[in-house]
Amino acid sequence: MKLLQRYLLKLFIPTFVVAMLFFILLLQLGDLFANIVAYLQNGAQFKDIVKVMWLYIPKCIAYSVPLAILFAGSYTMGNLYAQNELTSIFSAGISLGRFTLPLLVLGFFFSVGMIFFEDNVVIKYFYEKTQLSKKLLQEEESLDTQDLVILSELGKIVYTADYFNAENQTLANAYIIVRDEDGNLSLVIKSSHMVWNEDRWTTDSAEVYRFDEKNSVSCLNNIPDNIILSEPPANFQKNLSSVDEMRISEAKEFIAALKKNGLPYYEALSKYHRRFSFPFTIFIVLFFSISLGGKFKKNILLMSILFSLGIATLFYVTEMVTMLSAKWEYISPLAGAWTPIFIFSILSIFLLKKSRT
Structure with a gap:
């Protein structure tokens, strides 16, 4: 045999x-x-x-x-x-x-x-x-993105913008929603132009609406110092990465990042x-x-x-x-x-x- x-x-x-x-x-x-x-x-x-x-x-x-x-x-x-x-x-x-x-x-x-x-x-x-x-x-592919929505800090901060310029690291017509620890609406930040400055997003002009526990609204001209918008620009740019080019361990981390940021991951x-x-x-x-x-x-x-x-x-x-x-x-x-x-x-x-x- x-x-x-x-x-x-x-x-x-x-x-x-x-x-x-x-x-x-x-x-x-x-x-x-x-x-x-x-x-x-x-x-x-x-x-x-x-x-x-x-x-x-x-x-x-x-x-x-x-x-x-x-x-x-x-x-x-x-x-x-x-x-x-x-x-x-x-x-x-x-x-x-x-x-x-x-x-x-x-x-x-x-x-x-x-x-x-x-x-x-x-x-x-x-x-x-x-x-x-x-x-x-x-072949050169642009990293710029349009009409983007990013979830940060487990959904406590939501970034939306009409356009992200990857080269200059800027956001155009940005709306940022901030929730408190209980998930209640805390701040709404509106800015026509935001720039990444070392470790956070900054702006020279912003409309900030603060919501208190009674849902009363107050208007501010600047982003409060205790609010740090630290979502890195890499999460805003067009995703050119492919799971086919990653090792198994890297692919797991990549998919976890997509889920965390509220991006399509299927x-x-x-x-x-x-x-x-x-x-x-x-x-x-x-x-x-x-x-x-x-x-x-x-x-x-x-x-x-x-x-x-x-x-x-x-x-x-x-x-x-x-x-x-x-x-x-x-x-x-x-x-x-x-x-x-x-x-x-x-x-x-x-x-x-x-x-x-």
Whole structure:
């Protein structure tokens, strides 16, 4: 039995390596051809373009492993079926599940390992690749924001403004609502122009309305000294950060900051959960390749490629729909990330039970 399982791994692993290199090449060429014209127009040096491709390799590996495993599994099983080797194995009383157990164990360890690989390697290199690409493409994104609302100090202070200038660190047409410890309205500050001064927001002219316990209103010309508006400008500027470019610990802090400031966080939280769900596609696609690989009697190489691309397309479309639904808050972020895994797990197990054994 162990001899047969080693034979299966001997067939599977070389095919997997070649398939992974092939898919990495496709991803690299796709990224290069999409930007090569802009690189040349902006006078990018050859060594910089090569460096971009080098930094993109870990991300390509993360994308390629599920496809490569799906192809290698279906191609290996297809060849075994076509050459009647599996018929002999089944005749000896060895079940399909027992025979392919090493592949499933290998797929599980790949899935778990991919979580750590992405967190410790892919994130770092992909961030550097993104920054270098933007530099070569001469892409500049403004950090200014419009019509903003920021919650500060657990909702005790609410900032609203028509416009935030990131370069000058100023707020235009700002309204600031201050609540007391009991959540009652305490102050309303109105200013047409506020400036960040070292550690707080200041203004030369402001209309301040103070509310007492009886809801009586008094008007002031200046912000009281005991009111310190210390929300940093970084929380007002446009958010260009992406969870895809952060480690898990950094992503948790980033999402917590979004919640604290009252900003939309469903999309970021969905991507955070996806960091844990996506690697398990490796384990799932092995079920597909084992159960359906034997359906190909002719043109095994071509059919394995088409089968791999078809399953991958179906999975990514499903994932795109669920992630968009989570972003728009139709479903929870957890459901957005894990629903495709759940659906395809059930489908793969069903097909495995129906497969020849």
